[in-house]
Amino acid sequence: MxxxxxxxxxxxxxxxxxxxxxxxxxxxxxxxxxxxxxxxxxxxxxxxxxxxxDKEKGVFVGDLIYVTQWHGNYIASVEFGEYEQDGSGDEYPPSKCFGFYAKAVNPTITDEEGLEYEIVPDYLIQNSMLRLESYKCIGNIYQNPDLLEEAR
Structure with a gap:
């Protein structure tokens, strides 16, 4: 490799x-x-x-990706290091993991009435890149710093 x-x-x-x-x-x-x-x-x-x-998709740490999952679509940043993985829906304590993971940039949204809605469940805010159903790179924060602002 x-x-x-x-x-x-x-x-x-x-x-x-x-x-x-x-x-x-x-x-x-x-x-x-x-x-x-x-x-x-x-x-x-x-x-x-x-x-x-991911060489094929040109995905590096620091990139923003558009994630398509069963619970909905969201934007995440690609990270590398220690993170907590919990795929149980809070049934069990999260496991400490190390590697590539996607971190949801904006896991909640606020509507015009000020009510906050969850886009990404708490237990999936940090998710192993290997567990993602589908994703595509939408850019990096160095050449497209506006992407980070749009995602928030």
């Missing part, structure tokens, strides 16, 4: 965002400075280094 990493750089002079994707084997074959001029710290600032979850 070859691990894929997305590097997100910000050009210091212009503020432009540059994204470079490399596998570990590419990085091991040659120095990063030879892979891209973005690795020049005087010209570019590294703002994120993200692991790839």
């Amino acid at each position: 070859n691990i894929v990493i997305r590097y997100v750089f910000k050009h210091r002079a212009t503020g432009n965002i540059e994204i470079k994707i490399y596998s570990i084997s590419q990085i091991e074959e040659r120095s990063v400075q030879k892979l891209s001029p973005c690795f020049d710290e005087t010209e570019y600032e590294l703002i994120s280094r993200d692991l790839c979850f």
Whole structure:
């Protein structure tokens, strides 16, 4: 298995965002400075280094995804690390897990009368990426920061 990493750089002079994707084997074959001029710290600032979850769909940690589930559709951010997984509907205490997971960006909505409604049940706010029925990447927060605002 070859691990894929997305590097997100910000050009210091212009503020432009540059994204470079490399596998570990590419990085091991040659120095990063030879892979891209973005690795020049005087010209570019590294703002994120993200692991790839799904190469086919181009989904990395830090991306926003549109999740289609039996209980409804919602927007989530892709995260990596420790999280609590509870698929029992609060019947059992949640399990501590480690890995890729989807975290619902806005699990509730408030209507015009001020009433709050649950879109994502509490026990599914953090859900293993492997357990999702269907999802698609809608963008990353580096090139589309407005996506995060729209989702809230």
